[in-house]
Structures are given as C-alpha cells and as structure tokens.
Amino acid sequence: MGVSETYERGRRLLVERPFLALVVVVGVLLFLDLLYKLGTGAVGIATVVGHVWNGTVIGLIIGLAGIGLSLTYSILGFANFSHGDYLTAGAFSGWATSYLVAGLGSSADLAALFLLTASPRAVGVTIASKPLAVFLGLGVAVVFTVVLALFLDRVVYEPMRDAGGISLLIASIGVALAIRYAVVFVYSTDIRGLTAGDVPRSRLTIVDGAVVIDAHEVALVVGAVALMLGVHLLLQRTTLGKAMRAMADNKDLARVTGIPTERVITATWIIGAALAGSAGYLIALKRGAMNYNLGWVLLLLIFAAVILGGIGSVYGAILGGVAIGVVNNLSLVWIPSDFARVAAFLIMILILLFRPEGIYGGVKTA
Amino acid sequence: MSDATDATDATDATDATDATDATDAADATDGAAADRTVGGETAVAGDDAPLLETRDLDAGYGDLQILDGVDMYVDDGEYVTIVxxxxxxxxxxxxxxxxxxxxxxxxxxxxxADITDRKPEQIIHEGLSYVPQNENIFGTLTVEENLEMGAYILDEVPQDQMRAIYDRFPILEERETQKAGTLSGGQQQMLAMGRALMLDPKLLMLDEPSAGLAPDLVDDMFDRIDEINDAGTSILMVEQNAKEALRRCDRGYVLVQGQNRFENTGDALLDNEEVRREFLGG
Structure with missing residues (x-):
C-alpha cells in the first residue's frame, strides 16, 4: 500500500513536472556524491564542517540584513534596492570611527584615519586588541545608517508614499547609486584593509582535521543572534512590534484601527537600517577588508535569502540567509570559489520556479 | 440633486398621508418649518443635535464622484441602517x-465636531469606530493581539473593556491565542466588531456584517448587534440583507446612485410599496 502510493506519487511527479523531478534527482545525486567524497576521503569531514560554519556566519549576516529588507517590503510595499548600500554606509561610517578611536595617539594623522588610508598594521584593530574601537564603530554604524535611512525616507520615499511598488523600486535604485558613489567620492574605489594583528582563534579538532573559529566570527555570530532575538521580542511582545505586524498584514485596516502609520514606517526604517548598518560593519570585521561595492554585491544574496524565506517574513529572512550562506560555501566542494555565487542563485531561481511564495510562504510574520 | 429632493419629498408626502406612526407625524410637523433642508427636516429627536450628521456630502475616489449631496444623521443611541x-x-x-x-x-x-477633513487615525479619537466589510481583521495576529490593536491609541490595553468583549463574544476568549486568520467567518466578524468596540465608541459603523455568513449565523449576528445597541452604542449599518436590517433598526435610508431616495423608520420603509417593489424584491 505505502509502496504503491509512493510509486504513484513519484510517477505523477515525473510525468507532470519532469523538470522538478530532474532537480530532485540532481539534488539527491549531489548529496550522495558528498557522502561518497566524505567516505573515500576525497573531501575531509573537517572541510565540510568548515564550509558549513563559514556559511552560517555569512548567512547570519545576510539574514540580519534580510530582516530589514523584508520589513520595508512588507510595511512600505516595495523591494528596496538601496538596502545593500545601507550596509556599505554602515560599514564605512563605523570603520572610520573605529580607526579614529583606535588610532588616536598613534603616528597616523586624523585624515588618514578617517579616510581609512592609515596602515591597518599601524592602527591594529581587532576585537581583542581594541574592543572599545570595535564597539564604538558598531554603534556609530548603527546610528549613522539610521539617520541616513530616515533622511532618505523624508526626501525620497515619503513624497512617493502612495506611488506604486515599481516606482518606489526604481527610486531606490537611484538612491543606491547615490549612496554608493557618495562613498566612492570620499573613499575612492580602492579596497581598504581594516583589521591587522592576531585575532584570537581556536582550532576545533574534528575527526580528520580541524576547523578554525576566530574571535571575529564568534563576535559576529553572538551579535547577529542577539539582534535577531531582539527583533523577535520586539515584533512579538511590544505594542509597536504588533502594530508593525498589523500594518504589514493590512495597511487599510491599520489606519482604520488608529495605528499611526507614519510612525510605524519610521520605526521600520530605524530597525531595518540599524540591522543593515550593523550587518555591514560586522561583515567587514569578519573579512578584514572592504570597498564601496560591499553592500551592492551582498544585496543579491540578501534578495536571494529573502525570496528563499518568503519575502515579507522576518523569520524566513533569517532562515533563508543561513540557507543561502551554507549553500554558497558548501558548493565549494564541487566548484571553484569564483563560481560559488552560481550555486546560491541557482537555489534562488529554483525556489522561484517551484515555490515562489518561499519556504515560509504565506506565513507573514511581519 | 433636484431629482433626489423630489423623490424624497414625494415619499414624505405619501408617508404623511399614511400618517400611521409617530415618526411620520413628526416629519410632517417638522416639514412645516418651511426652509429646512431634507437632512434638517429629519431631525426627529427634537432639539438635541444628532451624534453623527452628514450635510450635503459629496465624495468619491480619485476623480470619480460617488456620493451626491447625502444628508444623513444618527442620533445618540439610535440604530440606523443604509440599504x-x-x-x-x-x-x-x-x-x-x-x-x-x-x-x-x-x-x-x-x-x-467637524470631522470632514480629518484622517482615520484622528477620527478614531472622537469615539467613532468602523468595521470594514472585507479584510476586517489582522489574520496573522492572534485574536488577543487583534483586540489590543483596537485599543492602540490608548496608553494601555483597557482590561475591563477587553473583559466586556470576551463576555459578549465568549468564543473569542476561547480562541485568544489562535491566529485570527484561522477563525471561521462568523468568528472573524465577531472579532472585527470586538476590535472596533475596544475603545467603547459612541458610534459603531458596520459595513455588511452579515456578508459571507452562513444563513443560520446571520440571525445570531443581528442579535448581537441589537445587544450592542441596547448597551448604548449607536449603530450605523450598511446591509445587503435589507429586509432583516430594516426590521431590526430604528430608522433606515435607501441610497440610490449616491443619493438619498427614501428615509424613514425601518418598519415604514418595509411597508412602503415603492421601496418594497424596487429595492426589497417585492
């Protein structure tokens, strides 16, 4: 009975959705191949664990940024293409602060510190050597990005509040370019090295090798999880959070109920930008370098994560972020790192084809 | 506009000759004050100003005008239906x-207070609540959160009012932690009313409360509206289910093409030959 049912389901899948069946087969083959590679020792277990860890770290950042994108999508009703550049703005403002704080009293002059042209080795920022500089930098990244987002809302998005999603989307592309080239104007297009010195790290021995986990990654994971928990509590427990969910659910009813929609929109920008700013700062901390393209390049992955999780859902964004991060890194088992993005976007396209509402589809959480 | 006036006048005349109930008589005597408008003429309740009054209201969406000189009023404690x-x-x-x-x-x-150009989020402070016809609950929020949102403009959730709503609709308390979207149609309608009652409004506006309800629930819904009205809340209601609505209400308006065509007590409208033939299906 059970076997014939399973067989019947499989047959129907094959006939009605051959492409989906093919995708499933490829997925299963890849999984078997991974097991085979692990079994024969072609790929070490530690390597795979390392990919998963790295993927999770990156994924949490993507998820953090995705929350903001999802919130603005569900409450303001448009896909904000400038969201990635909020990360860039946060990263540059935050790191300029970190350098100023860390480099005060060193040989580097203020301008060089602010412009991040001072030698990373001379400034020597790591979370262990200069924790104050890192915390202040993170704080400024948050504040600066929030102020920027509120300013842009006032001058660009508020006058267009009743415009359609497409007009707003196009406006946001303009905003994205404006932010990016404002950063280029100040910081040029050069890559800036940021951290230098010994980052405390520990080696976790796993069966056939070791996974290295450094303090910056731990800081990032702790920070990201704490912020996500904060967003969760805000949305579920506070009146403001409930009002945000109510407005995401039904704007017209929210107005009729007396929810001050403009105030909720302001709160949405504040939360989304704060998360974006901190995500930008933290990913630069992990990578130890950045340039003006930091956020723009990440934006596509953020979109992939948000779509994967179900656009508009905060929890979907987190889940999607981690999934995209892990897939992105795990694909390194088969393909060179230059092509890792291909895997992430392939997943996104497949989700769009077969489950366009996303993993969390239909469950609008915010 | 002049058409509407004519029509209404004609109706009044017919009703006046009928002169079977007190309201008609009042209409007739009021009519003696020659210069009063159609809306003004209907001030049955005496000298007290009505709770809600629209005067010669024109409104619509975008460039499209829908309402053409609508005069309506709702007295304090009154139950008024628009069909x-x-x-x-x-x-x-x-x-x-x-x-x-x-x-x-x-x-x-x-x-x-003149609320003509105020926004919904300001109007709700005046003691006026509105239950739209469709999508009148927050489906992804829990039942309790829906009610909390109803009291958003207050500093804290009025527990006694919440208690009163749970007493009126016990099913809502049972489903307190459930997502509102999972409730049945009738329960959602109760929740929508509960949400609107959280501020203990002076006037509750209900847009087609019986729409989409199973026939055996419709009566129950009307009973509950009666109860809300009996508890002192004025009601302004739009209903497709015109006969039942007119039977229940104190007074009704028949609106046609954005204009008042008839206005009278519910019973009188039900008895009116023309209203019956044209709008109540005989």
Whole structure:
C-alpha cells in the first residue's frame, strides 16, 4: 500500500513536472556524491564542517540584513534596492570611527584615519586588541545608517508614499547609486584593509582535521543572534512590534484601527537600517577588508535569502540567509570559489520556479 | 440633486398621508418649518443635535464622484441602517465619514465636531469606530493581539473593556491565542466588531456584517448587534440583507446612485410599496 502510493506519487511527479523531478534527482545525486567524497576521503569531514560554519556566519549576516529588507517590503510595499548600500554606509561610517578611536595617539594623522588610508598594521584593530574601537564603530554604524535611512525616507520615499511598488523600486535604485558613489567620492574605489594583528582563534579538532573559529566570527555570530532575538521580542511582545505586524498584514485596516502609520514606517526604517548598518560593519570585521561595492554585491544574496524565506517574513529572512550562506560555501566542494555565487542563485531561481511564495510562504510574520 | 429632493419629498408626502406612526407625524410637523433642508427636516429627536450628521456630502475616489449631496444623521443611541442596490454608494458613505475617500463637498459633523477633513487615525479619537466589510481583521495576529490593536491609541490595553468583549463574544476568549486568520467567518466578524468596540465608541459603523455568513449565523449576528445597541452604542449599518436590517433598526435610508431616495423608520420603509417593489424584491 505505502509502496504503491509512493510509486504513484513519484510517477505523477515525473510525468507532470519532469523538470522538478530532474532537480530532485540532481539534488539527491549531489548529496550522495558528498557522502561518497566524505567516505573515500576525497573531501575531509573537517572541510565540510568548515564550509558549513563559514556559511552560517555569512548567512547570519545576510539574514540580519534580510530582516530589514523584508520589513520595508512588507510595511512600505516595495523591494528596496538601496538596502545593500545601507550596509556599505554602515560599514564605512563605523570603520572610520573605529580607526579614529583606535588610532588616536598613534603616528597616523586624523585624515588618514578617517579616510581609512592609515596602515591597518599601524592602527591594529581587532576585537581583542581594541574592543572599545570595535564597539564604538558598531554603534556609530548603527546610528549613522539610521539617520541616513530616515533622511532618505523624508526626501525620497515619503513624497512617493502612495506611488506604486515599481516606482518606489526604481527610486531606490537611484538612491543606491547615490549612496554608493557618495562613498566612492570620499573613499575612492580602492579596497581598504581594516583589521591587522592576531585575532584570537581556536582550532576545533574534528575527526580528520580541524576547523578554525576566530574571535571575529564568534563576535559576529553572538551579535547577529542577539539582534535577531531582539527583533523577535520586539515584533512579538511590544505594542509597536504588533502594530508593525498589523500594518504589514493590512495597511487599510491599520489606519482604520488608529495605528499611526507614519510612525510605524519610521520605526521600520530605524530597525531595518540599524540591522543593515550593523550587518555591514560586522561583515567587514569578519573579512578584514572592504570597498564601496560591499553592500551592492551582498544585496543579491540578501534578495536571494529573502525570496528563499518568503519575502515579507522576518523569520524566513533569517532562515533563508543561513540557507543561502551554507549553500554558497558548501558548493565549494564541487566548484571553484569564483563560481560559488552560481550555486546560491541557482537555489534562488529554483525556489522561484517551484515555490515562489518561499519556504515560509504565506506565513507573514511581519 | 433636484431629482433626489423630489423623490424624497414625494415619499414624505405619501408617508404623511399614511400618517400611521409617530415618526411620520413628526416629519410632517417638522416639514412645516418651511426652509429646512431634507437632512434638517429629519431631525426627529427634537432639539438635541444628532451624534453623527452628514450635510450635503459629496465624495468619491480619485476623480470619480460617488456620493451626491447625502444628508444623513444618527442620533445618540439610535440604530440606523443604509440599504440600497449594489453600487449605490452605501459603503462609500461610511468610508467618507471615516476620512477614507476624497472629500468633494459638504460636511461631516460628529458629536459637535467637524470631522470632514480629518484622517482615520484622528477620527478614531472622537469615539467613532468602523468595521470594514472585507479584510476586517489582522489574520496573522492572534485574536488577543487583534483586540489590543483596537485599543492602540490608548496608553494601555483597557482590561475591563477587553473583559466586556470576551463576555459578549465568549468564543473569542476561547480562541485568544489562535491566529485570527484561522477563525471561521462568523468568528472573524465577531472579532472585527470586538476590535472596533475596544475603545467603547459612541458610534459603531458596520459595513455588511452579515456578508459571507452562513444563513443560520446571520440571525445570531443581528442579535448581537441589537445587544450592542441596547448597551448604548449607536449603530450605523450598511446591509445587503435589507429586509432583516430594516426590521431590526430604528430608522433606515435607501441610497440610490449616491443619493438619498427614501428615509424613514425601518418598519415604514418595509411597508412602503415603492421601496418594497424596487429595492426589497417585492
């Protein structure tokens, strides 16, 4: 009975959705191949664990940024293409602060510190050597990005509040370019090295090798999880959070109920930008370098994560972020790192084809 | 406009000759004050100003005008129904009162204050609550959160009012932690009313509360509206289920093409030959 049912389901899948069946087969083959590679020792277990860890770290950042994108999508009703550049703005403002704080009293002059042209080795920022500089930098990244987002809302998005999603989307592309080239104007297009010195790290021995986990990654994971928990509590427990969910659910009813929609929109920008700013700062901390393209390049992955999780859902964004991060890194088992993005976007396209509402589809959480 | 006046006048005349009930008599005597408008003429309740009054209200959406000189009023404690064919602008009257349409002329007075150009989030502070016809609950929020949102403008959730709503609709308390979207149609309608009652409004506006309900639930819904009215809340209601609505209410309006065609007590409208033939299906 059970076997014939399973067989019947499989047959129907094959006939009605051959492409989906093919995708499933490829997925299963890849999984078997991974097991085979692990079994024969072609790929070490530690390597795979390392990919998963790295993927999770990156994924949490993507998820953090995705929350903001999802919130603005569900409450303001448009896909904000400038969201990635909020990360860039946060990263540059935050790191300029970190350098100023860390480099005060060193040989580097203020301008060089602010412009991040001072030698990373001379400034020597790591979370262990200069924790104050890192915390202040993170704080400024948050504040600066929030102020920027509120300013842009006032001058660009508020006058267009009743415009359609497409007009707003196009406006946001303009905003994205404006932010990016404002950063280029100040910081040029050069890559800036940021951290230098010994980052405390520990080696976790796993069966056939070791996974290295450094303090910056731990800081990032702790920070990201704490912020996500904060967003969760805000949305579920506070009146403001409930009002945000109510407005995401039904704007017209929210107005009729007396929810001050403009105030909720302001709160949405504040939360989304704060998360974006901190995500930008933290990913630069992990990578130890950045340039003006930091956020723009990440934006596509953020979109992939948000779509994967179900656009508009905060929890979907987190889940999607981690999934995209892990897939992105795990694909390194088969393909060179230059092509890792291909895997992430392939997943996104497949989700769009077969489950366009996303993993969390239909469950609008915010 | 002149058509409407004629029609209404004609109706009044017929009713007056009928002169079977007190309201008609009052209408007739009021009519003696020659210069009063159609809306003014209907001030049955005496010298007290009505709770809600629209004067010569023109409104619509975008460039499209729907309401054409609507004069209506609701007295304190009164239960008023608006009936009429599809597209007559029944819902638009409520939306216009609540600041959700483009205002094109005339005025809306609530409890002595001119609320014509106010936004919904301001109007709700005046003691006026509105239950839209569709999507009138937050489906992804829990039942309790829906009610909390109803009291958003207050600093804290009024527990006694919440208690009163749970007592009125016990099923809501049972489903307190459930997502509102998972409730049945009837329960969702109760939740929508509960949400609107959280501020203990002076006037509750209900847009087609019986729409989409199973026939055996419709009566129950009307009973509950009666109870809310008996507890002192004035009601302004739009209904497709015109006969039942007119039977229940104190007074009714028949709206046709954005204009008042008839206005009288519910029973008188039910007895009116023309209203019956044209709008109540015989």
């Amino acid at each position: 009429g064919p599809n597209g007559a602008g029944k819902s638009t009257v409520m939306k216009s009162v609540f600041g959700l349409t483009v205002h094109m002329g005339g005025e809306v007075i609530f409890d002595g």
